Amino acid sequence: MVLRCITRKHYGLVASRYISQNAATTRHITTSSHLNAAPTAGHEAAKTATATAISKTRNIGIIAHIDAGKTTTTERMLYYSGYSRRIGDVDEGSTVTDFLPAERARGITIQSAAISFTWPPSGANPWLPKERTDPKALSATPCNINLIDTPGHADFTFEVLRSLRVLDGAVCILDGVAGVEAQTEKVWLQAQKYQIPRIVFVNKLDREGAAFGRTVREVGARLGVWPAVCGVPWWSEVGRLRGVGDVVGLRGLGYAEGGDGKEVDVLCLQQLEMEDAGLAAELKKARIALVELLSEHDDVMVEKFLEAHEDHLAISAAEITASLRRCVVNQHPQRVVPVFAGASFRNTGVQPLLDAVVDLLPNPEERPDPEIKLGPETRGGLAAFLSGKLDTVITTEQTKPSSKAISKDKANLALQNLEACALAFKVVSDPRRGVLVYIRVYSGTLARNAPLWNTILQNTERAQRLLKMYANDAVDVENIPAGQIGVIPGLKFARTGDTLVSYTGAHPKNGPPAPVNRMQLRPINVPPPVFFVSVEPSSLAEEKNLREALELLLREDPSLHVSVDEESGQTHLAGMGELHLEIARDRLVGDLKAKVRIGGIEIGYRESVTVPSGEVTEVFERDVGGRWSKAAATASVEPAVEDGMSEAVGKQRHVFELADRNRLVITTPTLNADGTSTSEDHPSLPEDLPLNTVLHHALQTGTSAACARGPVHNYPVHSTQINLTFNPAEHIFPSTTPAALSSATRLAVQSALRSSAKINETVMMEPVMMVTISVNEESLGSVVHDISSARGGSVISLSSEDSSDTAATSTSSIARIDIDPSKIYAPPDPFAGGHATSTSSSSNSVLLGNANGTRQIVARVPLKEMVGYLRHLRSLTGGRGTFTMVVDRFERMSGQRQRAVLQRLGGDYG
Numbered sequence: 014m015v016l017r018c019i020t021r022k023h024y025g026l027v028a029s030r031y032i033s034q035n036a037a038t039t040r041h042i043t044t045s046s047h048l049n050a051a052p053t054a055g056h057e058a059a060k061t062a063t064a065t066a067i068s069k070t071r072n073i074g075i076i077a078h079i080d081a082g083k084t085t086t087t088e089r090m091l092y093y094s095g096y097s098r099r100i101g102d103v104d105e106g107s108t109v110t111d112f113l114p115a116e117r118a119r120g121i122t123i124q125s126a127a128i129s130f131t132w133p134p135s136g137a138n139p140w141l142p143k144e145r146t147d148p149k150a151l152s153a154t155p156c157n158i159n160l161i162d163t164p165g166h167a168d169f170t171f172e173v174l175r176s177l178r179v180l181d182g183a184v185c186i187l188d189g190v191a192g193v194e195a196q197t198e199k200v201w202l203q204a205q206k207y208q209i210p211r212i213v214f215v216n217k218l219d220r221e222g223a224a225f226g227r228t229v230r231e232v233g234a235r236l237g238v239w240p241a242v243c244g245v246p247w248w249s250e251v252g253r254l255r256g257v258g259d260v261v262g263l264r265g266l267g268y269a270e271g272g273d274g275k276e277v278d279v280l281c282l283q284q285l286e287m288e289d290a291g292l293a294a295e296l297k298k299a300r301i302a303l304v305e306l307l308s309e310h311d312d313v314m315v316e317k318f319l320e321a322h323e324d325h326l327a328i329s330a331a332e333i334t335a336s337l338r339r340c341v342v343n344q345h346p347q348r349v350v351p352v353f354a355g356a357s358f359r360n361t362g363v364q365p366l367l368d369a370v371v372d373l374l375p376n377p378e379e380r381p382d383p384e385i386k387l388g389p390e391t392r393g394g395l396a397a398f399l400s401g402k403l404d405t406v407i408t409t410e411q412t413k414p415s416s417k418a419i420s421k422d423k424a425n426l427a428l429q430n431l432e433a434c435a436l437a438f439k440v441v442s443d444p445r446r447g448v449l450v451y452i453r454v455y456s457g458t459l460a461r462n463a464p465l466w467n468t469i470l471q472n473t474e475r476a477q478r479l480l481k482m483y484a485n486d487a488v489d490v491e492n493i494p495a496g497q498i499g500v501i502p503g504l505k506f507a508r509t510g511d512t513l514v515s516y517t518g519a520h521p522k523n524g525p526p527a528p529v530n531r532m533q534l535r536p537i538n539v540p541p542p543v544f545f546v547s548v549e550p551s552s553l554a555e556e557k558n559l560r561e562a563l564e565l566l567l568r569e570d571p572s573l574h575v576s577v578d579e580e581s582g583q584t585h586l587a588g589m590g591e592l593h594l595e596i597a598r599d600r601l602v603g604d605l606k607a608k609v610r611i612g613g614i615e616i617g618y619r620e621s622v623t624v625p626s627g628e629v630t631e632v633f634e635r636d637v638g639g640r641w642s643k644a645a646a647t648a649s650v651e652p653a654v655e656d657g658m659s660e661a662v663g664k665q666r667h668v669f670e671l672a673d674r675n676r677l678v679i680t681t682p683t684l685n686a687d688g689t690s691t692s693e694d695h696p697s698l699p700e701d702l703p704l705n706t707v708l709h710h711a712l713q714t715g716t717s718a719a720c721a722r723g724p725v726h727n728y729p730v731h732s733t734q735i736n737l738t739f740n741p742a743e744h745i746f747p748s749t750t751p752a753a754l755s756s757a758t759r760l761a762v763q764s765a766l767r768s769s770a771k772i773n774e775t776v777m778m779e780p781v782m783m784v785t786i787s788v789n790e791e792s793l794g795s796v797v798h799d800i801s802s803a804r805g806g807s808v809i810s811l812s813s814e815d816s817s818d819t820a821a822t823s824t825s826s827i828a829r830i831d832i833d834p835s836k837i838y839a840p841p842d843p844f845a846g847g848h849a850t851s852t853s854s855s856s857n858s859v860l861l862g863n864a865n866g867t868r869q870i871v872a873r874v875p876l877k878e879m880v881g882y883l884r885h886l887r888s889l890t891g892g893r894g895t896f897t898m899v900v901d902r903f904e905r906m907s908g909q910r911q912r913a914v915l916q917r918l919g920g921d922y923g
């Protein structure tokens with residue numbers, strides 16, 4: 014293809030030094046010490062935001078490896094959009110988004126901070142001169158951006174997942190020196206699983222050794238997508254980052270050294286040819302590659318290319334942006350990923366990234382129908398549910414007593430009064446504002462003062478106020494429409510992950526009618542905790558404070574677990590990683606001021622029965638809450654066999670999979686599946702104890718409570734099948750309540766567990782982790798040796814042989830597209846330093862996991878052997894190695910390992 018000089022018509026000739034028109038009139042949000050503070054820019058913006066059409070909304074997140082620069086980039090975004098007066102600095106601890114004291118102290122992001130801002134801040138885009146803005150571009154008019162900053166540390170993966178489900182798009186930030194790192198890969202695949210469109214920002218290009226081209230090739234090789242290079246670094250002759258080259262607009266964007274980045278020199282191609290011919294030539298190459306790539310994935314681009322007489326440079330920037338948007342928004346899985354360049358810390362390249370967020374990422378209406386859950390087996394799309402396609406719901410309901418079955422008409426009627434539904438995706442205790450519940454509204458409009466039915470807790474709370482959050486500033490609003498993110502202050506019960514429903518005429522206690530009353534938006538599974546600490550109040554008087562503080566911690570973070578040992582009275586706080594618990598401890602002691610003694614961090618082992626017990630019956634008879642009640646339960650336990658139950662489920666057998674791979678089997682020899690008795694000789698269930706709801710729930714609660722503490726070592730029970738035989742004639746009395754049934758079940762299961770352990774002692778199980786380690790080539794041998802011999806791990810793959818293995822192990826269900834490395838366009842890296850890679854885009858050796866001299870090892874290793882591993886890895890790799898890990902499974906320990914652990918723990922577990 015012949016390169017042609019760009020025409021005047023498209024790009025003009027005169028370079029213009031453009032200073033933001035907003036610079037002088039930048040709107041600031043003054044941090045108000047109280048919510049009722051005087052109106053600020055945030056107030057103004059909030060009014061605009063609520064009135065903003067949904068097409069002018071972007072709910073985006075920033076995902077990346079720890080330290081890639083998410084917080085630094087967010088701070089610049091807030092600064093350029095006029096929401097902060099000065100640029101915050103992570104290293105000084107003055108950032109707006111990392112607002113928890115623990116985050117500021119550690120310089121890492123712990124909780125997602127959801128903040129809103131408008132880009133561009135006013136009618137015109139502030140960094141481009143008017144004559145250079147395309148009035149038809151989406152980024153030409155203000156768009157309301159709700160930005161959720163997600164944490165990068167592996168311990169917070171659940172927090173990342175939690176935020177991902179409310180996002181419509183994501184910016185993935187890469188460190189231009191480190192390239193694609195292990196955690197990036199993990200979060201990337203999670204985002205892909207949720208079908209979240211992504212764009213990439215290669216940051217830190219000012220740093221020594223930065224290699225943009227190499228990073229671009231890694232995006233292709235390790236993330237399995239086609240990088241569409243939209244921006245390239247503009248280096249000076251001595252390797253200083255001068256700015257970025259805009260491949261879409263074919264221009265150079267120069268940033269003054271040491272400036273705040275608001276002043277941008279915009280140089281058209283012709284000027285660039287005089288100023289820096291090298292960059293001009295590279296921009297043309299990049300533009301050709303971009304058009305070629307888009308033509309392969311977007312038919313419209315092929316037409317435009319033909320219309321432009323096959324001149325890659327003559328296609329307008331608007332056409333290219335539109336094509337990129339089609340690829341990003343409409344393709345699942347996403348095959349083309351736009352890549353931008355910059356250095357947030359040097360205030361370089363952030364405004365083009367903001368434009369890309371508006372121009373390329375979808376609005377809430379352009380997203381697939383969100384998933385909902387209506388019962389253990391009923392899942393579907395929200396829109397399908399709201400439009401009355403309720404067939405699956407009816408099926409589930411028919412298992413209930415016929416008098417309670419819901420007709421399709423009734424269910425449709427129930428939907429008519431549904432005002433709004435929202436997902437509480439984050440709960441934060443703000444020192445000044447109290448508990449804030451962050452929500453995303455999925456349908457209807459949530460109005461201030463509306464009573465909200467919590468479909469999981471089954472209670473009602475009133476949203477007395479609604480807020481929009483602008484970093485540290487909160488603005489009262491009257492309502493929050495579908496697609497928007499907002500905050501409800503003052504709720505007492507709602508937790509992260511709960512679904513809140515606003516429903517006209519709902520009874521405050523009983524809630525809306527079925528099936529609306531138990532609809533769950535975007536449910537996610539909480540992974541098992543693997544570490545725990547014991548927590549004790551420093552005095553009796555502190556007990557209440559501690560209980561309240563722990564309740565709040567659990568509302569904020571459902572991946573934390575609290576259990577109280579009924580016998581010793583000791584409280585255990587369990588979490589997913591050492592850092593996770595350290596942060597929880599800091600939160601408890603530092604922020605929530607709980608006066609507690611906290612034990613050392615220990616591994617959360619489990620224990621499992623090895624032989625079946627006999628059947629045990631226990632009777633519970635006690636005063637519960639001022640009412641005498643009595644109930645009985647009959648239980649036995651046995652080792653659970655994987656997938657061994659499907660045939661055993663029948664009319665009189667109900668099987669439930671519980672946490673920790675325990676299984677509950679309830680047999681009702683005298684009751685039919687709907688709870689009616691099989692013959693007149695047998696009593697039926699009382700009205701207030703329907704089988705499929707109240708009774709099952711009570712038996713499950715009792716079983717779970719018993720399984721929280723094993724009979725020999727006090728660790729939670731794992732891989733155990735609990736059999737309950739239930740017969741109203743034997744287990745129900747006139748004074749039986751659900752609570753009494755639950756307690757009787759707990760006693761019977763505990764007794765059965767003890768009886769099994771008497772026959773043969775339980776065996777301990779330990780968490781085994783799936784570990785992904787990134788090391789340099791030279792240290793590969795010693796790290797592999799250490800993992801497989803000293804740590805008892807088994808190596809599953811080495812990435813250079815098959816770079817997709819890592820992904821396959823963590824997210825096997827996700828399709829990755831085949832990328833031909835020789836077809837990836839990436840500019841040369843003239844200043845990449847010692848381990849510089851080939852500048853040829855066809856260099857396969859560069860692509861196959863070896864791009865920045867790093868190799869990946871995936872191995873399964875017992876968690877115990879990974880405690881304190883980072884320090885050891887650093888010493889083996891000269892400080893360069895990193896790793897991430899997730900729980901793979903719990904495995905039985907050998908007798909020798911178990912004895913060693915018990916000995917170390919001081920061992921009196923009998």
Ligand SMILES: Nc1nc2c(ncn2[C@@H]2O[C@H](COP(=O)(O)OP(=O)(O)OP(=O)(O)O)[C@@H](O)[C@H]2O)c(=O)[nH]1
Pocket residue numbers: 077078079080081082083084085086103104120121122123164165166216217218219220355356357358359
């Ligand atoms: N040289 C250079 N340093 C940067 C750049 N962006 C960020 N940094 C530095 O990198 C470090 C990490 O930046 P953060 O913004 O805290 O990174 P993060 O991704 O938010 O980190 P977590 O919140 O811990 O996940 C800080 O010391 C920043 O000053 C950049 O463009 N150039």
